[in-house]
Structures are given as C-alpha cells and as structure tokens.
Amino acid sequence: MSQRSGSNSRALLGRLRDTMASEAKGQERLDTITHLIADSMGTEVCSIYLFRDTDTLELCATEGLNRDAVHQTRMKLGEGLVGRVAKSNKIVNTADAPSAKGFRYMPETGEEIYSSFLGIPIQRLGEKLGVLVVQSKLAREFTSDEIYALEVVAMVIAEMTELGAFVGEETGLKALHQQAVMFRGATAQEGAAQGNVWLHEPRVVVTNLVTEDPEAEKQRLRDCVETLQAHIDTMFDTVQSGDKEQLEVLEAYKMFANSRGWMRRMETDIDSGLSAEAAVEKEQSTARARLEQATDAYMRDRLHDLDDLSNRLLRILTGQGKETGADMPADPILIASNIGPAELLDYGRSLKGIVLEEGSVGSHATIVARALAIPLVIRAKNITTEALNGDRILVDGDQGIVHLRPDEMVASAFRDKIAMEAEAQERYSAIRDDATITKDGTHLSLVMNAGLMADLPSLNHSGAEGVGLFRTELQFLVRSKMPQRSELSSLYKRVMDAADGKRVVFRTLDIGSDKVLSYLPHVEEPNPALGWRAIRVGLDRPSVLRMQLQALLRAAEGRPLSVMFPFVAQMNEFDQARAEMDKAIEREVRLGHPIPESMEIGAMLETPSLAFAPKRFYETVDFVSIGGNDLKQFFFAADRENELVRRRYDTLNLSFLSFLQQISERCAETATRLSFCGEDAGRPIEATAFAAIGIKNLSMRPASIGPVKHMLLRTNLNDIRDAIKQAHAEGVQSARPYILQSLSGK
Numbered sequence: 001m002s003q004r005s006g007s008n009s010r011a012l013l014g015r016l017r018d019t020m021a022s023e024a025k026g027q028e029r030l031d032t033i034t035h036l037i038a039d040s041m042g043t044e045v046c047s048i049y050l051f052r053d054t055d056t057l058e059l060c061a062t063e064g065l066n067r068d069a070v071h072q073t074r075m076k077l078g079e080g081l082v083g084r085v086a087k088s089n090k091i092v093n094t095a096d097a098p099s100a101k102g103f104r105y106m107p108e109t110g111e112e113i114y115s116s117f118l119g120i121p122i123q124r125l126g127e128k129l130g131v132l133v134v135q136s137k138l139a140r141e142f143t144s145d146e147i148y149a150l151e152v153v154a155m156v157i158a159e160m161t162e163l164g165a166f167v168g169e170e171t172g173l174k175a176l177h178q179q180a181v182m183f184r185g186a187t188a189q190e191g192a193a194q195g196n197v198w199l200h201e202p203r204v205v206v207t208n209l210v211t212e213d214p215e216a217e218k219q220r221l222r223d224c225v226e227t228l229q230a231h232i233d234t235m236f237d238t239v240q241s242g243d244k245e246q247l248e249v250l251e252a253y254k255m256f257a258n259s260r261g262w263m264r265r266m267e268t269d270i271d272s273g274l275s276a277e278a279a280v281e282k283e284q285s286t287a288r289a290r291l292e293q294a295t296d297a298y299m300r301d302r303l304h305d306l307d308d309l310s311n312r313l314l315r316i317l318t319g320q321g322k323e324t325g326a327d328m329p330a331d332p333i334l335i336a337s338n339i340g341p342a343e344l345l346d347y348g349r350s351l352k353g354i355v356l357e358e359g360s361v362g363s364h365a366t367i368v369a370r371a372l373a374i375p376l377v378i379r380a381k382n383i384t385t386e387a388l389n390g391d392r393i394l395v396d397g398d399q400g401i402v403h404l405r406p407d408e409m410v411a412s413a414f415r416d417k418i419a420m421e422a423e424a425q426e427r428y429s430a431i432r433d434d435a436t437i438t439k440d441g442t443h444l445s446l447v448m449n450a451g452l453m454a455d456l457p458s459l460n461h462s463g464a465e466g467v468g469l470f471r472t473e474l475q476f477l478v479r480s481k482m483p484q485r486s487e488l489s490s491l492y493k494r495v496m497d498a499a500d501g502k503r504v505v506f507r508t509l510d511i512g513s514d515k516v517l518s519y520l521p522h523v524e525e526p527n528p529a530l531g532w533r534a535i536r537v538g539l540d541r542p543s544v545l546r547m548q549l550q551a552l553l554r555a556a557e558g559r560p561l562s563v564m565f566p567f568v569a570q571m572n573e574f575d576q577a578r579a580e581m582d583k584a585i586e587r588e589v590r591l592g593h594p595i596p597e598s599m600e601i602g603a604m605l606e607t608p609s610l611a612f613a614p615k616r617f618y619e620t621v622d623f624v625s626i627g628g629n630d631l632k633q634f635f636f637a638a639d640r641e642n643e644l645v646r647r648r649y650d651t652l653n654l655s656f657l658s659f660l661q662q663i664s665e666r667c668a669e670t671a672t673r674l675s676f677c678g679e680d681a682g683r684p685i686e687a688t689a690f691a692a693i694g695i696k697n698l699s700m701r702p703a704s705i706g707p708v709k710h711m712l713l714r715t716n717l718n719d720i721r722d723a724i725k726q727a728h729a730e731g732v733q734s735a736r737p738y739i740l741q742s743l744s745g746k
C-alpha cells in the first residue's frame with residue numbers, strides 16, 4: 001500500500017472512530033459512515049447491507065442510492081451481487097455490474113445507472129454480518145489499493161456491528177448474540193440438559209480498533225509477538241518428546257509466530273490505521289474464511305493452528321486472560337471448540353452439559369463425558385462465536401441439537417421433555433431394588449459400565465447388581481506420564497471398597513486405535529482400528545500389563561477379583577495373557593502378599609474370529625463378554641466412529657443376531673458365563689433380543705438400567721423368540737419390526 005493511501009485510510013478510520021465515540025444514534029452513524037466512505041473513495045455510491053436474519057440482507061444505509069429504499073430493499077443470501085458476496089464470503093469487483101453473474105435489478109434503489117461495483121463481505125472471525133458496497137458511474141475495476149482500503153473499513157464496521165453501534169429502533173437492528181439460534185451437531189453422549197453457557201475460552205473483546213500512531217502500534221505488536229514466541233518456547237519444554245501430534249502443532253505455532261508474511265500483513269494493516277488487535281483479527285478473519293473453504297486436512301489443521309495462535313496473541317495484546325473474573329453460572333453448560341480429557345475431568349460433574357465445535361464420538365473428551373454421563377453434542381459449528389457467558393442454553397444430547405437463547409415455546413417443550421424423563425426415572429426408581437425376572441420367569445443380571453471412581457455411587461442409584469465393565473484407560477489417558485503401580489492400586493482398591501462386595505470386572509488397558517497415550521511412542525498405523533491395540537500391545541510390551549495386573553492383585557487385598565482382557569482375537573492371546581496373570585500371582589505369593597480368595601479371568605469377544613475359536617478356549621476362559629461396539633464394527637466392516645456409516649446397520653439385523661446366537665450357544669455348551677457390554681445392551685428393545693437368545697448378563701450405562709429393566713419385566717422372552725423365528729421364516733433383513741410388534745402386544 002502506498003504512503004498516501006495509508007494516510008488517507010488512517011484519516012478515514014479516525015473519522016469512523018469519532019462516529020463510534022459520538023452520541024449519535026445507530027442510523028445516524030450508519031449514514032455518516034456511508035457518506036465518509038463515498039467521500040474518501042471518490043465514488044458516487046456507498047451502501048451498507050446488514051443481516052436481518054441469518055438468511056436475509058437489508059439495505060441499512062446508503063450514500064448515492066435512493067434513500068427511500070433504506071430498510072425496504074432486502075435480498076436473500078445468494079441473491080443479486082450483494083447476496084453473492086455474502087454467500088461466497090468473497091469480494092465482487094466488476095466494471096460492468098449489470099452484466100455480472102447474479103446481478104439483479106432493484107428498481108427502487110435507482111442503481112441501474114452505476115456501472116462499477118465493489119462488494120466486500122463484512123465479517124468477523126467467520127461470522128457473516130453484512131456487505132459493504134461502493135459503486136460508480138464510470139466503468140472501471142477498482143484497484144487493489146482501493147480494495148484493501150475498503151477491506152480495512154469493512155473490518156472496522158464488523159467490529160462496530162459486533163459492539164452494537166447500529167442497534168436501535170430506527171434501524172430495526174437488534175444487538176448481536178441476543179437472538180435464538182439452533183445448532184445441529186452430532187450426539188456423543190445422550191441425555192437432555194438445560195442451563196447457562198460457560199465458555200471454556202472466553203472471547204477476546206477488542207474495543208480499541210483504530211490507531212493514529214502506526215509506528216508505536218507496530219512496536220507494540222512486535223513486542224507482543226516476542227512474548228508469544230517466548231510462550232511457545234516454554235510450551236516446547238513441557239511437551240513430552242513422544243507426543244508427535246503436540247510437537248507438530250507447536251512446530252506450526254513457531255513457524256507462524258516467526259512468519260515474516262504474517263507480520264508484514266499485520267504491519268500493513270496497522271499502517272492503514274488499524275490497531276494491533278484489529279490487525280490480528282483482520283488476518284484471523286481471512287484465515288477463518290480460508291478454513292471454511294479448505295478441504296485438505298493438513299491445510300485445515302494448519303489454518304486452525306493459526307487461529308489458535310491469533311487468539312493467544314490477542315490475549316497478550318489486550319491483557320485479557322482466560323480468567324475473566326466471571327463466576328461460573330448455575331447449571332453450567334460448557335462450550336468449547338475442543339477440550340482435553342484432563343481439563344474436562346477438572347470440571348467434573350459440576351457441568352450439566354457440554355457442546356463442542358469439533359470433537360468426535362471416539363475422542364478422549366467424549367470418553368470422559370460418557371464416563372461422567374454428561375450430555376454431549378459435538379460438531380456444533382460456530383457456537384463459540386455465537387454464545388456468550390451466561391446465555392440460556394438447552395442441550396438435546398439424544399438428537400444432537402442445541403438451542404441457544406431459546407424462545408419460550410422451545411424452552412417449554414424442552415422442559416416437558418425433561419419432566420417426562422424425570423417422571424420415567426421416578427418409575428424406574430420404584431423398581432430399582434426388584435430382581436430382573438421376565439414374564440416367562442427368566443432371571444437376568446443387569447450390571448453397569450464404569451471408568452471412574454465417581455461412577456461408583458451409581459451402583460446404588462441405578463440398582464445395578466455390579467460393574468460388568470470397568471474401563472481402565474481413563475487413568476492412563478488423563479495423565480501426562482505413566483501412572484505408578486501404587487496410584488493404580490489405590491484407585492482399584494477404592495473402587496472395590498465402594499462396590500462393597502458387588503462384582504467389579506476390571507478390563508485391562510485398552511489403548512491403541514483412537515486411544516493414544518502421549519507418553520508412549522506413537523506408532524503411525526495405516527488403519528489403527530485394525531492395528532496394534534489393546535491386548536496386542538499388552539502382550540508385545542508386557543511391562544504395562546504386568547504392572548496393571550499387580551496393581552489389581554494388590555488392590556483386592558484377598559477379596560475376589562474379576563479381570564478381563566480386551567480385544568482377544570484368538571485362543572493363544574488369551575492363554576498368554578492368562579499366563580501373565582499366573583506369573584503375577586506367583587510373584588505376589590513369593591513376596592508374601594495375600595492373593596484373591598477367588599478369581600475369574602475372562603476375555604472380551606470383539607472380533608468375529610474369537611466366536612469360532614476351538615472349544616478349549618470356551619472351556620478355559622472363566623467368562624466371555626461381548627464388546628458389541630467393536631464386534632459390530634468388524635462384523636459389518638463399518639467404522640463405529642464414522643458418521644457416514646456408523647448408523648447404517650441395525651443391531652437386530654438377522655445376520656448379526658444369528659451370529660450372537662451362535663456365540664451364546666457355544667457358551668451354553670461349555671457352561672461359560674456370557675455377558676454383553678457394548679452400548680446396545682442399554683437399549684431396551686435390543687436388550688430383549690439379547691436376553692431371548694440366551695445372553696443373560698447385560699452391562700450398560702447406569703442411566704440405562706431403569707429403562708431396560710422396566711422393559712424386561714414386562715416381556716415374555718418366548719414371544720421375542722417367536723418374533724425372531726418369524727422374521728427368519730419370512731426371510732427379512734431385520735428382526736426389529738417383528739420384535740416391536742410383539743412388544744406392542746399386536
């Protein structure tokens with residue numbers, strides 16, 4: 001940018017700032033701004049279009065077009081040239097507007113006499129706010145200097161919009177972040193919650209937009225970038241050398257923080273009159289717009305890193321830390337772009353719900369949210385930009401929907417939903433202590449899945465007879481270094497103490513695939529779900545497995561102990577794992593420690609191969625537990641974490657049901673205890689089918705025990721067996737409609 005245009009631009013920004021600081025009303029401000037811009041750019045027309053709702057733009061001020069059209073002319077997103085700028089988030093610069101793609105003639109504005117058109121999106125950090133347009137009669141394209149100057153102005157208008165400068169009766173514009181917004185994400189943990197927004201990372205508010213002393217401002221930016229670089233160096237020191245992903249992110253941070261290009265762009269922004277903060281935000285907004293369009297995963301990751309880094313720099317510049325001094329509201333619902341498992345555990349059960357912009361069903365945060373039974377919606381796009389601390393929010397974890405600042409109708413429907421659930425819970429608590437006996441007299445055992453000490457109180461609340469699956473990964477996942485045997489042992493002991501004699505089945509470490517430990521060397525695998533995971537790691541690198549088995553033996557202090565090994569695919573893996581247990585026991589005996597008075601060692605059946613293992617396997621193993629989440633993904637070859645396929649196959653598909661039945665029959669033949677501990681055990685209809693084919697032990701989330709028991713108490717398993725038989729006879733794909741019909745008594 002030339003010196004002259006720099007000082008021109010600064011003068012214009014200075015006048016805009018005065019407008020902002022003045023007592024003027026919203027409309028007056030808008031009118032002044034369009035006048036100032038047209039004057040400074042030497043164009044006949046300058047107009048500002050702002051969003052009326054998410055889909056409609058409205059002409060809010062103009063210099064040069066017919067003023068009667070103000071607040072009258074509206075267009076949909078994508079409609080006309082203005083709508084095209086807003087929709088594509090890209091500039092339109094043309095010498096011949098009437099012939100440009102998408103042009104729409106709006107007679108009320110009188111714009112047909114203007115040939116040149118330059119439209120710039122007004123957006124802040126990816127949030128679309130409107131369009132700024134200049135037009136002139138002379139047919140010419142605008143120069144890059146002019147475009148740049150107008151971009152800077154659009155940035156300031158975006159900030160002013162954000163700060164509520166144009167709100168008022170005459171403009172009809174409401175303050176941003178006050179309207180009801182619905183987000184459609186994906187469900188990661190079911191349940192409904194209502195509460196108030198608590199932002200994990202509060203937004204940085206920039207009020208100082210313009211500078212008159214660019215040299216001092218550039219120095220301030222350079223100083224803060226230096227501080228940022230020092231922060232990154234410190235972060236490098238704290239990251240474990242094995243954590244490749246973290247190191248990659250830090251490398252990217254470092255690259256950007258030292259990037260001359262980034263610095264140069266921000267300095268040019270400052271030369272044109274923006275403050276250092278506004279310059280950072282301007283470049284951040286550009287990066288966000290590119291992020292929207294990037295399809296390459298690596299590129300997306302890096303743009304994301306730049307976004308994070310810009311936030312850090314903004315915090316340094318404004319002195320606004322994560323700590324804003326605000327108090328956490330009552331019934332907090334955590335909003336974050338993403339969050340690590342340890343941070344989430346720190347919040348613990350104080351949270352009523354969680355909404356993430358990113359996340360995946362298998363992420364560590366999701367595992368923690370599930371363990372804590374907190375409703376979680378993931379992939380709620382742009383929620384961190386929209387939500388403000390304290391906003392009212394409803395989280396529907398069943399549908400993956402979030403209502404921010406809901407209107408009364410939505411809120412009342414939601415209250416009804418929660419009340420109905422509470423009512424159902426009441427009903428379940430009445431049967432909590434009843435044995436689970438079906439109408440035909442079959443006794444079933446309902447137990448719960450757990451993964452945290454904090455889960456244990458649910459044993460009493462839910463009426464679970466014990467813990468059918470205690471996932472031991474969390475204690476490993478949330479630490480930055482390998483936990484010690486004594487730490488594990490004391491946790492397992494507390495779990496057994498809290499279970500107070502009820503059976504707890506501990507599953508040995510199930511890492512690999514999606515669960516990566518930062519302190520263990522990470523092996524790059526082409527297909528981690530089929531890779532080096534669970535018992536495979538345990539047997540190849542037995543030190544962790546041995547440490548864990550010892551911790552369990554010590555924790556038992558002579559009490560009965562149940563242990564199972566995850567992801568056993570063939571008989572010898574179980575034999576070897578069991579041999580490790582025998583060795584661990586021998587060692588304990590040698591050391592004079594007490595050993596459990598009785599012990600059961602089981603295997604999780606999570607790969608179809610184990611179903612066909614030799615009979616000796618079924619004779620040797622003390623129990624088999626079907627890990628339905630994994631078993632189903634391998635049976636149907638459908639990734640359990642891939643939204644595109646994960647709901648595609650029905651658990652009650654007769655192929656799968658027949659397969660489960662074969663496992664059940666093999667276990668019956670050798671009198672091997674069989675249980676099912678995948679998510680499907682907690683679904684009432686599925687549970688009746690499992691029970692009907694002979695799976696009598698079902699392990700599920702504590703909240704599912706009530707609904708499943710309620711269903712089983714009313715069910716005659718002979719009817720379900722008949723329904724399945726009929727579905728087979730009719731050669732259909734799934735037994736679901738037949739079971740549903742039978743359950744509804746028709």
Ligand code: PEP
Nearest residue numbers: 627628629630631677678
């Ligand atoms: C399963 O695969 O069904 C299971 C219970 O284990 P996880 O969900 O922990 O893989």
Ligand code: MG
Nearest residue numbers: 606627629630
């Ligand atoms: Mg599994």
